[in-house]
Amino acid sequence: MQLHRRLQLLILLLSSLAAAAHNITLLLEGNHNFTTFNRYLSLTHLAEDINARTTITVLAVDNVAMADFFSSAHNPSIGTLKNILSLHVLLDYFGARKLHDLADGSALAATLFQASGYAPGSTGVVNITDLQGGKVAFSPKDNCGVLDVYFVKSLKEIPYNISVIQISKILPSVEAEAPTVDPGWMNLTTLMSDHGCKEFADTLSASSEAFSTYKDNVEGGLTVFCPSDGPFQAFRPRFNNLTAADKVSLLEFYGIPIYMSMTMLRSDNGPVNTLATDGSKKFGFTVQNDGQVVTLKTEINIVRISGTIIDQQPLAIYVTDDVLLPWELFNSEASPAPSPSPTLAPAPALAPGPGKAANAPKAAKQLSPPSPLSPADSPAYLPDGDEADQTDDNGADGLAIGSGGLGVVALASILGALSLTL
């Protein structure tokens, strides 16, 4: 019965994977001049955003231009790099022909940077100008009309899904490079503290072991369900009563080592492993949804997701209306005669998760490439935590292929299940 359901999922997954239109990593892989650019598309998770969209243009720069950029930039963080590179993804299709045939000799294109929400004002728009003599220049709109980045050649055109073209160097943009527009998600605790989870955030940052587990998992994908302040405050006496090791487990119990958008939570129900899951210590819970309402359930209690703090690859943080209690720590409080949980016992995790898979050391390698089945392959792109807010004409595609991301998670789940049952 369970196996049957998993096979159904597998079929669903295979069909959704087949729908994926292109793979930017693969498109650039064959060309040795673009290995640096390609690597950073993956590290910043922009590759998944690109794969999830159609009618786009990627402005690629070769290794020489990337090296020039790095020698002048001051050790940009991954967040800053993501902003800069997302300025190089135009949300429209420009093949070589169209570039040389612009109405009025010039056009403006919105970019992924603009769509990310990190671009202030109208920055994140790229001006394309067809200069006399067949030269085409690219410039961020906020660059005071300086035109010194040029079209070099077309690398790959799949009309009208994706066009990959080489430009002479990285587009200059003060806004994209500004360290101040680093994604706030780099600072987990500030994000939580500012949005109703201060009690939890303070407790988490006071536990160096649990906190580093969270930090180590951000790059590879992390979803946090933080209990809101009132309930966590009320819970504190019971928290203080726990042993040191159990405190760490409890704190880690509120994180899962994969990125799950709200869309995924609403459509993909089932048991999940958490950061606290470690060998025989299950520390899982079950995600359920009723329409738009998502609840988390253990054998002890059920809590509801009451808010979204951030929902953008690779990080999602949700607020819960109460403190979810793990069975492992609070089973003595459960009403008598609880048979071992039917939901948690044989259930596979949604995904093993990069940080904790197979009892791997907790520290995730910061720069290791995402593993093929990691949730990093999930391409959902949700700038505002709500895909309905997407106004560009790629919104529908983003959504459709978002379910491919779920498929990947499902596949991980199936593999997990098979390895468990075999």
Ligand SMILES: *[C@@H]1O[C@H](CO)[C@@H](O)[C@H](O)[C@H]1NC(C)=O
């Ligand atoms: C373009 O993308 C669509 C799905 O978004 C896909 O069905 C189609 O095959 C793609 N076209 C090409 C030429 O790859």
Ligand SMILES: *[C@@H]1O[C@H](CO)[C@@H](O)[C@H](O)[C@H]1NC(C)=O
């Ligand atoms: C895209 O191609 C790369 C390189 O071949 C591969 O590692 C990756 O798994 C592919 N991604 C998807 C979503 O198929």
Ligand SMILES: *[C@@H]1O[C@H](CO)[C@@H](O)[C@H](O)[C@H]1NC(C)=O
């Ligand atoms: C790589 O770059 C060099 C130097 O710019 C150029 O001569 C060569 O044609 C490029 N190779 C490819 C495959 O684009």
Ligand SMILES: *[C@@H]1O[C@H](CO)[C@@H](O)[C@H](O)[C@H]1NC(C)=O
């Ligand atoms: C693009 O920039 C050029 C040079 O500054 C300018 O002449 C042109 O009007 C701009 N195009 C658009 C559509 O704003």
Ligand SMILES: *[C@@H]1O[C@H](CO)[C@@H](O)[C@H](O)[C@H]1NC(C)=O
């Ligand atoms: C996070 O923010 C807090 C408070 O603003 C600050 O003290 C801390 O240094 C920040 N941590 C990181 C890693 O930026």
Ligand SMILES: *[C@@H]1O[C@H](CO)[C@@H](O)[C@H](O)[C@H]1NC(C)=O
């Ligand atoms: C703390 O633990 C003790 C012993 O297990 C128990 O009797 C007591 O009720 C607990 N206190 C709280 C606040 O949970």
